[in-house]
Amino acid sequence: MAENVLRLEDVTMQFGGVVALDNFSMEVNKDEIVALIGPNGAGKTTAFNCITGVYEPTNGRVSLHGEVIVENHPQGKMKALYKGENDGKYTNVVSHTPDRITYRGIARTFQNIRLFKALTVYENVLIAKHMRARQNVFSATFRLNAKEERRMRDEAMALLEEQNLVHLKDSIASSLPYGLQRRLEIARALATEPSIILLDEPAAGMNPQETMELTSFIRQIREEYKLTVFMIEHHMDLVMKISDRIYVLDFGKQISHGTPSEVQNDQKVIDAYLGVVEDAED
């Protein structure tokens, strides 16, 4: 059994009376590429947000390398409103701001690319290095630890080189073509030195050629950076090609799980995607 990197247990996210993610459990093992798929509004990004600390789940637990990073149970007003299961199973409250979770080794990208638009490509990557720099405001301002600053710059440069972005180093991020912006966002996430990377629809808006490149790119970062990859994706070609395992969500609930071929042949998945019941739009 491979080492377990990320584990979700009974994670439920409820906004008022709406259950966006319902009792979702899953795990991602070391060096795996795991995909999370499902129709629009199925709760995929909500799951990401629960993991990365953007949302505090209503109930459930998230652990990283066996250590609990998020845990919650219905409290206050939610107690009466709670519609999910496993109420009472979790009693601790553990929560971290997104930056703490990034610090622990979860990096992410966003569905609708969130670069630091007005800054240069180089600065974008350099900013991600800030978190692990061993300096305080005072020493940083007065350059008391020039070695540290140089190390950050060198590492950022190295990363740009690896991602073939060096020639664009001084370009403004928002001026890059779409595909390169995606790549920069991933490079930036890598700069936080994560153990697992969460990619939110990395292929969205890409043409087949770019998607092809992305496929090899994702494989490549897994190899080169010894990373575990967990991604949300709509492009079935891509998903089926590179995923080791796939989780399928619909209306916040997990409806299927398994290897690409297992999922592909699951009737529930086919129903959900073909919209036999009804279309879920957000």
Next chain:
Amino acid sequence: MRKFLTILFACMLVLTLFAGCGGNSGNDQGAADDGDTDLPIVRIGVFEPQSGDNGAGGKQEILGMQYANVVTPTVDIAGTTYEVVLEYADNQSANDKAPSAAQTLISKGCSIVLGSYGSGVSIAASDTFKDAGMPVVGVTCTNPAVTAGNSHYFRICFLDPFQGTVLANFAKDQFKASKAYCLAKLGDDYSGGLCNFFMDAFGEANCRYEMFPEGTNDYSTYVANAKAYGADVFFSPVSTEAAALIIDQVASQGLDMPILAGDTWDSNVILNAAKGKNVEIFVTTFYQEGGAPSFDAGIKNWINSDATAKANNGGDDMIAAVSAMGYDAYYLALEALKVAGSTKPGDVLAILGGVTYDGVSGAIAFDTVNGDAVRSVAFVKRCDTSSGEWVFIKQQGVN
């Protein structure tokens, strides 16, 4: 485009710098480029607020100087007849703007400076004048701190401790008052200081002191406080803007006690506000209208003939005490120039302490300690609300 404009701005910066020094340096020669005659020029600086909290009062003070300048536009200094030019610098009633306003006057080559209306700006600008060796005559800045501990700042008005005591005595003598309600403006050293001195003389235990913040419109709560305290007099030596509102609200709430105030209230703004209302207002002041009939008639004539002057006086020809003070200050400055026999600020400063002048507000002489005016009485006036005029009540001293 932006870049182009940036360069344009940079050019302007450089150009204006040179234009500024080139243009003004011509004035230094004393060439009569801005006078009406070919006479050499002597400049008197007018350091007064023309905007901000004390803008209205400052303008009325300037009126006196302008009128005096109209009456006596020249002065003989050491055998030469000079044309007198008033140079203005608006200190905006703000302490942080005062030093540069003061520097403007110094740079314009003034021989002596008059002002200001309020004490705060005078204190703030004092050191700028001091560094340049410029003699300054305070007109209505009544705070002791203006002249204390320096040798270049003089003044022709009485001081807050004097005025506060006078008012306290008046309250006790006239109304047999045992309790007083004092209302000052927060952050205003004039009203705050005067209230303090009033309370010192009246007995702090028998006073309720409150302050309203700037921009207050509703004074009804303060009136209610005064009533609830059971005060016999309502002491509120605040600026005229606030005064107008206070009078209105006192009248509509039916406050049964006289209102006392200091020299700032000796203004037509108060008369206009109080006219036809059921209020009793008493003020102490430097000058009694009717005390110098020819001055009264002359300045009224001038104000009526000059639209700008009339506007600055609030639209009518009622003479404010500060205008009379401005008038006297101007003549005092001329007297000093004559005695000095020179237009150099340093020469004027050397003799200023000994200069005396018999003005419309009384005889003016400086004491030797701080250069404050020697004044022993103040005039007390009452507002006649039916005719909208001041009525002289008595002269009141400290004893």
Next chain:
Amino acid sequence: MENKRIQNLTSVVFLLALFALVIFLEQVIKPTDTMAMLLTVTKKSAVYALVAVSMNLLNGFTGLFSLGQAGFMLMGAYTYAIFTIESERRDSVYYYFDQVVNVSLPETLGGALGSVGWLVGVLLAIILGGLVAAGVAYLIGFPVLRLKSDYLAIATLGFAEIIRAIFQWRMLGPVTNAANPLKSYVRLSDFKIGTGDAAINISTFVAVLLAVVCIGIIVMLINSSYGRAFKAIREDEVAAEAMGINLYKHKQIAFCISSFFAGVGGAMLAMFANTVQANNFKSNMTFEILLIVVLGGIGSVSGSCIAAVFFIFASEWWLRGLDSGRFLGIFAPGIFRNGFRLVIFSVGIMLVILFFRRGLMGDKELPYYVKWIKDKLTTQKPKAGEANG
């Protein structure tokens, strides 16, 4: 890397030239000269430049819309003044109260160490002013920094008003002298080398030097890793957080540092204005500074400095003629009467904002434009070169 070194070297040379010019002018110009105005407005510009840059650090670089500047300046000014008032004149300053603070840092240290001690005392008082402002900012930060954009703006504006009211409270009179002015403390004009008539006046130089040093520190901060983190927060808070930047901590740092320098600016303003009175630190002061920041360009340090110089020079010097009847040789007392200067000035600002909406410099710095002019120069007519003087 080489480029950077040249740039740094140019800046240093430029600054040294500036200092030399200031010292030179200060010796040449006598207080009664026409050009003495230049020194006065230069001093005030130095103060405003520093305060504007400190506001830009927050509004322009961190994206926190704060309007508390006047309040922090007030605290700096008061702290500085209280700790430098000459002990023998304390009684005349605290006329109505029994003062509780009886320490004059420059005097105490000056007594022990001579003029060096005096200087250290003054510096300590200035830094103390900054620290008090930063300390209060730290406390205010807890509730306020969680607010977004406009709400943050009005909350900080509100705090500045609250601070002003507290300093004017008569119950605190023994410390703050309530609403009455503080004076008789160490002022800019006390900075002289030598005594008597032979003394060399260095007051303008001191003001400029202080401002340059402080702005220099802010620039170093902006160019450091923390500065980049601030910019990240400005660009996208969610993404910044995902990059491991603790929003609250970094906002707090920016807020405190900005307030520190606002406090130092306040102390300098006190040194310039000779008196300190809470009444002068109204929201209008904050708005003036905000206008400077926007005119100069949000996110441009050199823009703020240049705009501050323009703002102060124009409002306090060049346009004065508009108030007193004569401007650029035109004599029209009917129109050019008092108040006209402010009208023209505000209309001018209005026009700049409408037609020049990213400000003078956008978010670029001076070297960018110098380079741009150089490029133009090599390719086009050489005339534009004069603009650089």
Next chain:
Amino acid sequence: MVLFNTTLPYLLSGISVGGQYALIAIGYTMVYGILRLINFAHADVFMVSALCMVYAVTTFQIPLYIAIPLVVALTVLLGFAIERVAYRPLRSAPRMSVMVSAIAVSYTLQNLALYITGGLNKNYPSIPWLSDSITVLEATTKRVTVVTPFLTIALVVILVMFIQRTKIGTAMRAVAKDFETSRLMGIKVDSVISMTFIIGSFLAGIGSMLFFTNYPGVIPTAGAMPGMKAFVAAVFGGIGSIPGAVLGGFVIGICESLIKGLDTILVNTGLLQSPLELATFSDAFTFVLLILILVFKPTGLLGEKIADKV
């Protein structure tokens, strides 16, 4: 009973002041609701309106029954013009630029008023009936003090009905909810915004009349403080919500008035030996309230929650 008797005059004066704030606050809340802009110039529109009245009646000798509608019309025109000149060109500019533009407009109006009036206090003409003194509950006051709260509430009811029932009102609500989508739906966003400014300025015109009848001194900065408080009232009540603005206005007015009288109340009821001069904090307390509400209920008392989407 002592408490009630001493407190009553302050409550009454608070309600009156609150009514004035409420009328100005509506202008702020409507503009903010739609443009997300703190219209700093609103308070100065209020002041200019009062100045127009002064000049119309005293300088031009226009009879009151013509002057009143004329001044209201001028006020509306001014509000409309400000939006056209200073805000519309900046619609796509960053928020801070627009806000600074608003500050600059405010600055310009104040300086213009200073230039024209010379900074002197202008006495507001007294409007018969409204200016008369009357006695309520043994307290003497002007009739306008009593009329204001009722008039405010009446105007607000009409306004709310206008927004709920009419087509343009519906358009306003739509624009406030989602600017871009409304545009796509074919709503003429610009004219809706103009309409907002017209209504806001109209209310400012009426408010100015009531306010300055009560406090008849007009100076160039006369609008600044009431404007600031009215804005705080708008935020307090929940920005964008008209009933909220009114509620906020009354709360701020009453609190302010009570703080001013707090010393007297406390001393008279024996809770305090000597006064603490708490009146110093009457303005500051307004901001304390503001900060408290922003921290504990950032959307204000009656405001709607706006979610942040990641």
